[in-house]
Amino acid sequence: MEDLGPVAWPPQPIRTERLVLREPETQDRAAFIELLASPEVHLYLGGPRPRDELEREMSGAPERWPGSFVVDLDGAMIGQILLRRTPGHHRPAAAGKADLGYLFLPRVWGFGYAAEACAAALGWLADTLPGEPVVLTTQTANVGSMRLAAKLGFTEVERFEAWGAEQWLGMWSFSEG
Numbered sequence: 660m661e662d663l664g665p666v667a668w669p670p671q672p673i674r675t676e677r678l679v680l681r682e683p684e685t686q687d688r689a690a691f692i693e694l695l696a697s698p699e700v701h702l703y704l705g706g707p708r709p710r711d712e713l714e715r716e717m718s719g720a721p722e723r724w725p726g727s728f729v730v731d732l733d734g735a736m737i738g739q740i741l742l743r744r745t746p747g748h749h750r751p752a753a754a755g756k757a758d759l760g761y762l763f764l765p766r767v768w769g770f771g772y773a774a775e776a777c778a779a780a781l782g783w784l785a786d787t788l789p790g791e792p793v794v795l796t797t798q799t800a801n802v803g804s805m806r807l808a809a810k811l812g813f814t815e816v817e818r819f820e821a822w823g824a825e826q827w828l829g830m831w832s833f834s835e836g
Contacts, residue, residue: 663742663757666787668725675779678772680728680740683721687729690736690764691721699765703801705822730763730776737772738763740780745794750828752816753794757784759831760795768803774810781811785833793831798824 673680683691694700696710721729730738741760745753759781763773784791795813797804805827813829820826 663726663744663784663788666725669723670783670787673728673779673783675775677732678776678779679731680776680779680783681731682723683727683729683736685720687721687736688717688719691739692717694739694762694764697765700762703798703804703824728776728780730772732767732772737767738776740776742780742784742793750796750817750819752830753796753828756830757788757791757793758795759793773807777807777811781831781833790833795829795831797827799827800824 669682692710692713695708695713698707701707726742728740728742729736730740739762742757743760745756745758759777761773761777781793784793793813794816795808795811797808799805799818808827808829811831813831816828816830818825818827
């Protein structure tokens with residue numbers, strides 16, 4: 660995937676009522692490993708990565724790259740928001756558009772943090788790259804992700820079969836009013 664192009668990075672931290680979206684820091688390493696090794700988080704994403712492999716690969720601070728935000732609650736990482744371009748996306752409708760991805764630790768599910776963080780990231784993108792359409796892909800079986808996509812204002816573009824399951828592709832465009 661590619662970064663978001665002519666976007667100054669890193670942006671100032673994005674603050675919401677309860678959260679801060681910021682760049683990864685060294686103290687986030689353990690939370691990143693927990694996130695990437697979690698069977699619950701990766702149920703619809705092809706399965707978790709082995710913890711020992713992650714420990715070896717992520718020896719220091721988590722990698723920083725444009726479009727990757729740590730979601731911070733009270734000074735601790737609880738999730739990650741990803742905004743990246745998808746030039747080689749497997750669906751033509753999504754190619755070249757910004758792609759929203761998110762991962763949250765299971766212990767914080769159900770409190771509205773994903774909706775709050777994703778809405779803040781989409782707002783930042785709308786201010787930074789006005790008119791930029793955003794896509795989101797999820798398995799239709801992932802009820803929570805489908806509900807979040809609807810809450811954020813994504814509209815269905817298509818459903819398709821991939822990785823042995825029905826997938827949903829939605830698109831979001833910022834509109835005022």
